[in-house]
Amino acid sequence: xxxxxxxxxxxxxxxxxxxxxxxxxxxxxxxxxxxxxxxxxxxxxxxxxxxxxxxxxxxxxxxxxxxxxxxxxxxxxxxxxxxxxxxxxxxxxxxxxxxxxxxxxxxxxxxxxxxxxxxxxxxxxxxxxxxxxxxxxxxxxxxxxxxxxxxxxxxxxxxxxxxxxxxxxxxxxxxxxxxxxxxxxxxxxxxxxxxxxxxxxxxxxxxxxxxxxxxxxxxxxxxxxxxxxxxxxxxx
Numbered sequence: 001x002x003x004x005x006x007x008x009x010x011x012x013x014x015x016x017x018x019x020x021x022x023x024x025x026x027x028x029x030x031x032x033x034x035x036x037x038x039x040x041x042x043x044x045x046x047x048x049x050x051x052x053x054x055x056x057x058x059x060x061x062x063x064x065x066x067x068x069x070x071x072x073x074x075x076x077x078x079x080x081x082x083x084x085x086x087x088x089x090x091x092x093x094x095x096x097x098x099x100x101x102x103x104x105x106x107x108x109x110x111x112x113x114x115x116x117x118x119x120x121x122x123x124x125x126x127x128x129x130x131x132x133x134x135x136x137x138x139x140x141x142x143x144x145x146x147x148x149x150x151x152x153x154x155x156x157x158x159x160x161x162x163x164x165x166x167x168x169x170x171x172x173x174x175x176x177x178x179x180x181x182x183x184x185x186x187x188x189x190x191x192x193x194x195x196x197x198x199x200x201x202x203x204x205x206x207x208x209x210x211x212x213x214x215x216x217x218x219x220x221x222x223x224x225x226x227x228x229x230x231x232x233x234x235x236x
Contacts, residue, residue: 016156025055039100046108050076110140110199
């Protein structure tokens with residue numbers, strides 16, 4: 001879960017990576033309406049600081065967000081004060097209502113720790129869909145696409161502040177251990193932050209089986225805009 005300091009630098013790094021949230025949201029809306037014409041409501045799970053939700057709100061009659069991190073929610077609420085944003089865990093939440101579509105982006109599904117938790121998450125999402133509703137999940141990398149020892153580096157500048165990010169990833173059993181270091185500097189000085197993430201490596205077949213057990217058909221597609229692909233499911 002991201003604390004305040006990490007939420008702030010995470011948001012800055014992704015804004016400076018040139019991520020086109022508007023175009024991605026439009027593509028997601030198109031995928032939904034290809035399968036459910038007239039879809040009017042969407043729930044963005046693991047909505048983070050609201051990057052996609054801001055534009056999903058413009059494309060659907062009703063848009064809501066669910067996020068586990070209070071720090072991420074604080075940023076999103078400042079930006080999107082008119083939207084309903086709630087704290088909750090994607091594995092076990094109950095909003096008491098259903099939606100035409102649910103999105104789960106940023107490979108957040110990788111944070112579930114086992115096949116049982118993957119099933120639990122898919123069933124929870126399915127409970128919040130109307131019959132014929134659409135769920136779109138951006139997966140984490142697969143066991144056969146993970147690059148052992150992968151290093152990522154970013155440098156972002158904004159309003160007198162510079163943030164450098166370097167990550168290193170190794171495989172530990174069925175998961176990836178990603179260690180991330182940040183140097184954040186402004187006129188007051190520089191500080192170092194570090195964080196470790198553990199993301200489960202599920203196969204395409206394991207994702208597909210979890211969709212089926214949750215009562216959803218599913219297909220894996222690879223749009224150019226989403227490098228890790230997307231699973232698109234429809235509730236039977």
